[in-house]
Amino acid sequence: MIVSLTYMSTASTPFDSERMAGLLQQSRENNERRGLTGMLLYKNGRFMQVLEGAEKDVRERYAVIAADPRHTDLTTLVDESIERRRFPQWSMGVPEPLDADLREAPGYDSFFETPSRRFDIREDSSRAQLLLEWFRRRA
16 A cells, blocks of 8 residues: 655754755655655745655654654644555655756655646646645745
8 A cells, every 4th residue: 555644843952954855855755665656846945745655654654744843733634545656656746946956856846846746636647746736835
């Protein structure tokens, strides 16, 4: 069974480009080792992440995230079983990264730089994908 878990949290302190690059590398390596995929977004001091993988691995990673002092106000938005992964790899996106190294780092996603996708209710859009689109547009 594949579990998809989407959460939001507030950064306890702001993340600059250097901290974001470190988070990207650490998260990508940890998630790859555990077979987790998804997407992490950071904008205006808030995180939103979708994690997908085996239930045990997703729950363990979420417990680690919940205990991480870099996060406050952790809120689960969606927790569901899915038939197939919607995110084939793990990636991270931030709006307008100032650091060119961050933009070129493995796992960086230009999510905020690409046009917003409008999902039709009849399409195969997941609640996680709709929440990521909402997060993109929020102020």
